[in-house]
Amino acid sequence: MPTFQAIVIDKVESGQSVRLTDFDDKDLMDGDVTVRVEWSTLNYKDGLALTGKAPVVRRFPMIAGVDFAGTVESSSHPAWRAGDKVILNGWGLGETHLGAYAQKARVKGDWLIRLPARMSARDAMAIGTAGYTAMLAAMALERAGVTPARGPVVVTGAAGGVGSVAVALLAKLGYAVTASTGRPAEAPYLKGLGAAEVIERKALSGSPRPLGKERWAGGIDTVGSTTLANVLAMTRYGGSVAACGLAGGMDLPVTVAPFILRGVSLLGIDSVMCPLPLRQEAWRRLETELDRGKIAAMTSEIALADVIDAGRRIVEGQVRGRIVVKIP
Ligand code: NDP
Numbered sequence: 001m002p003t004f005q006a007i008v009i010d011k012v013e014s015g016q017s018v019r020l021t022d023f024d025d026k027d028l029m030d031g032d033v034t035v036r037v038e039w040s041t042l043n044y045k046d047g048l049a050l051t052g053k054a055p056v057v058r059r060f061p062m063i064a065g066v067d068f069a070g071t072v073e074s075s076s077h078p079a080w081r082a083g084d085k086v087i088l089n090g091w092g093l094g095e096t097h098l099g100a101y102a103q104k105a106r107v108k109g110d111w112l113i114r115l116p117a118r119m120s121a122r123d124a125m126a127i128g129t130a131g132y133t134a135m136l137a138a139m140a141l142e143r144a145g146v147t148p149a150r151g152p153v154v155v156t157g158a159a160g161g162v163g164s165v166a167v168a169l170l171a172k173l174g175y176a177v178t179a180s181t182g183r184p185a186e187a188p189y190l191k192g193l194g195a196a197e198v199i200e201r202k203a204l205s206g207s208p209r210p211l212g213k214e215r216w217a218g219g220i221d222t223v224g225s226t227t228l229a230n231v232l233a234m235t236r237y238g239g240s241v242a243a244c245g246l247a248g249g250m251d252l253p254v255t256v257a258p259f260i261l262r263g264v265s266l267l268g269i270d271s272v273m274c275p276l277p278l279r280q281e282a283w284r285r286l287e288t289e290l291d292r293g294k295i296a297a298m299t300s301e302i303a304l305a306d307v308i309d310a311g312r313r314i315v316e317g318q319v320r321g322r323i324v325v326k327i328p
Contacts (some may be wrong), residue, residue, distance in 0.1 A: 001024055001025070002023050002024075003022040003023060003024050003025065004023055004025065004102060004103035004104045004131050005020060005021070005022060005023070005024075005102065005103050005304065005328065006020070006021065006023040006047070006063045006098075006101060006102035006103070007019070007050075007063065007064045007065065007101035007102070007252070007304065007307050007308065008021050008022055008023060008061050008062070008063055008064075008190030008313075009019075009042065009050070009057055009060065009061065009062045009064055009136040010060055010061045010062075011060040011168070011227055015052050015210075016025035016052045016057075016060075016213055018044060018050055018064070018308050018311075019249075019308075020217050020304060020307075022094055023063065027045070027061075027214070028058060028091060028104070028105075028106040029106060030096055030106070030168060031097075031106035031107040031108050031109075031289065032077040032103075032108060032109050032180075032216060033072055033074075033075040033076075033077050033078045033086075033106070033108070033109045034072070034073045034074045034075070034104065034106045034107075034109055035068070035070045035071065035072055035073060035086060035088075035104070035105045035107065035112075036070050036071050036073050036103065036104060037068045037069075037100060037102055037104065038068075038069060038070045038071065038121045038122075038237060038327055039068065039069045039070070039106050039121045039124070039264075039324055039325065039326060040067060040068045040069075040100040040120050040125055040262075040324070040325040040327060041106065041125040041128035041129070041244060041312055041320070041322065041323060041324050042066055042131050042247070042302070042307065042311065042323040042325060043066055043067070043093040043128065043161065043314075044160070044162075044174065044247060044314055044315065045057040045064060045084045045094075045129075046064060046066055046311055047063050047064055047306075047310075047311040047312070047313075047314035047315040048099075048315060049062075049066075049094060049095070049311070050064055050244070050307065050310055050312070051312055051315055052095065053315055055181070056094070057058045057094070057262075058092075058096045058322055060096075060101065061326075062098065062121070063097035063100070063101060063102045063105075063125040063241075064092045064097040064099050064100075064101050064307070064311075065095050065100025065101035065102070065246055065307075065325075066089070066090060066093050066099060066100060066129055067087070067088060067089045067090070067093065067094070067100055067104060067113060067125065067128055068087070068088055068093075068100035068125070068270075068300070068327075069085070069086070069088075069121035069122075069124040069125050070085075070105070070327075071083060071084070071086070071121075072085075073104075073124075074082040074087075076110060077108075077110070078109075078127065079109055079196055080112060082240055083116060083217040084114065085114070085121060085202055086112040086115060086120075087113045087114075087283065088105070088107060088111055088113070088130045088269060088273050089113075089128075089132055089272075089279070090109075090129065090272035090273065091108070091111040091272065091273070092179045092272070092276070093107070093111075095106075095250030095283070097197025098144045100160075101180055101201075101325065101327075102327070103327055103328065107265075109192065110276075113186070113276075113279055113280060113282060113283050113294050116283055116284065116286070116287035116289075117187050117285055118210055118246075119286075119287055120300065122237060122324055122326075123295070125324045126295050126299040126324050126327070127131065127165065127286055127290065127295060127311070128182060128321050128322060128324075129163070129257070129271055130160075130161035130162045130164075130165055130238070130322060131161075131162075131165040131169075131193035131286060131290070131295070131322070132271060132279070132282050132283065132286065133162050133221065133244050133269060133271040134162050134163075134166035134169055134194050134320070135141050135169060135221040135282040135285055135286050135290075136242075136244075136269050136271045136278065136282050137162075137166065137242035137244050137267075137276060138166070138169055138170060138173065138220070138242075139278075139281070139282065139285070140240075140269060141218050141220070141240055141242055141267070144158070144218070144265055144267060145238075145240070146188060146217050146218035146239060146240050148173065148174040148175045148176070150217035150235060150236075150239070151177045151216060151217035151226045151239075152176040152177070152178050152196065152197070152215070152216045152217065152220070153176070153177055153178070153216055153217060153219050153220070154177075154178045154179075154180060154199075154215070154216045154218075154220075154231055154234075155167050155170065155177055155178070155180065155195075155219060155220050155221075155222075155228075156180045156191055156201075156220070156222055156223045156227050156228070156231060156247075157180070157221075157222035157223045157245060157247050157306075158179035158180055158195065158219045158319050159179075159181045159182075159183045159186040159189065159321070160182050160222060160247065160317075160320075160321075161274070161319070161321065161322050161323075162220075162222045162244060162245060162262075163179070163181075163220075163222050164190075164193060164298045164306070164320070164321045165321065165322070166220045167179050167193045167195050168188055168193045168194055168290065168291055168294040168295065168298070169289070169290055170220070171193065171194025171195065171196075171307065172194065172289060172290065173289065174186060174197040175187050176197075176211055177194060177195045177196055177197075177249065178195070178197045178198075178199055178215075178216060178266050178287070179193075179195035179197070179199070179221075180198075180199050180201055180203065180204055180227070180274060181197045181198060181199075181201055182200070182201035182202075182317065183320075184198070184200055186198075187305075188318065189232045189298075189321075192294075193294055193298065194294070195244070195321040201209070202225070203230075204226070204227045204230040204231060204234075205227055205248075206221075206226070206230070206254060207226070207232070208226055208229035208230045208232075208254065209233055209246075210257035210258075211233050211257050211258065211262070212230065212233040212234040213234060213235040213260065213271060214234065214235070214236040214237065214262070215235075216231075216234065216235060216236060216239065217236050217239045218235065218239045218240045218241055218242070219231050219235070219236070219240050219242070220241075220243045220244065221241055221243045221244065222243070222244055222247055223245055223246070223247050223248035223249075224243065224245060224246040224247070224248050224249050224250060224251070224252065224328050225246070225249030225253070226248070226249075226250065226253055227239070227248050228243055228252055228254070229252060229253050229254040229324040232254055232258045232261070232266065233254070233258055233286070235258060235262065236262070236319055237262045237263060237264075238262070238263045238264070239264050239265075240264065240265040240267055241264070241265070241266055241267065242267040242268075242269050242285075243266060243267065243268060243269065244269035244270075244271075247317070249316055251281040251298065252308040261281055267318065277321050295322070298319060298320070298321030298322055299322040299323070299324055300321070300322075300323055300324075301323070301324050301326060302310035302323055302324075302325055302326070303325070303326055303328070304325060304327055304328060306324070306325075307325055310323055
């Protein structure tokens with residue numbers, strides 16, 4: 001019986017078990033494209049799934065991993081042929097559909113994006129769902145009229161994966177970026193990515209007032225909770241904030257004051273079910289508008305067997321920048 005290696009999460013009496021093991025080809029789920037996975041990456045959500053800290057996984061056994069890049073092995077989907085290089089982010093991968101930390105994946109062809117010509121599979125996963133989400137957020141700010149001329153923009157959770165790419169991306173697009181981090185020792189790293197200013201997380205973690213001093217034209221928030229509430233209260237008249245994360249909590253202790261007194265907008269960002277045209281646009285722009293050298297500098301590499309420990313570290317806020325996972 002053909003098998004392949006995978007990180008498998010199973011339900012046990014004490015909660016869940018996670019191990020690197022052999023998985024039977026015959027247990028792959030339905031799909032019209034089979035992909036040889038070459039690279040994956042570690043996202044905060046992967047950490048939540050691997051540690052069981054949040055109910056990310058909706059079926060057991062589950063192969064963890066929410067995104068991959070690889071090569072099509074076989075396809076009955078009209079858009080894809082054997083040998084095509086592809087990327088997959090989200091669509092329930094690693095949640096409801098067997099995921100990315102595996103040598104093989106069977107998925108729906110409709111979920112796939114073609115790997116941009118000037119990107120390797122490793123490059124794509126160094127960007128990963130984190131970078132693609134940062135781009136979706138930057139595009140949302142642009143649509144809302146937050147241009148560099150409108151003033152500085154803030155990025156919270158700046159030393160994390162989404163945050164690091166967001167800082168690099170917004171700086172490259174010409175914004176003056178204020179990076180908020182709980183790790184002040186990472187200030188030189190964040191300045192190296194292009195941050196004009198680095199502020200401490202605690203400046204945004206106090207009990208939020210309805211309105212604060214107007215500081216930025218907008219921002220990308222990966223933290224949620226009091227941090228997002230403070231960011232909104234400090235956003236200038238007519239500004240917009242793209243919310244994509246919950247690393248600090250899922251609640252939002254905000255008043256309506258920023259919305260009704262300053263015309264501030266809160267923009268929701270979802271990468272998982274994001275429609276295809278927006279995904280294609282995001283990856284097209286990531287190919288050309290991101291400083292690949294900066295991405296390389298923020299990326300470290302681990303083996304499939306190291307994913308379980310790295311999952312614990314990311315939910316503890318110990319991971320800086322991006323981690324790619326080499327699939328053997
Ligand atoms: P990371 O762990 O790499 O980054 C999160 C960062 O948030 C940390 O590095 C840290 O940055 C900061 N942080 C962590 N804990 C706290 C806390 N308790 N209070 C304040 N700040 C904290 O994760 P990712 O970058 O992969 O993901 C970031 C968030 O975005 C996650 O919540 C994730 O689920 C979400 N996400 C959402 C997507 C979507 O589709 N909406 C897609 C991808 C990610 P620092 O040390 O600099 O303060």
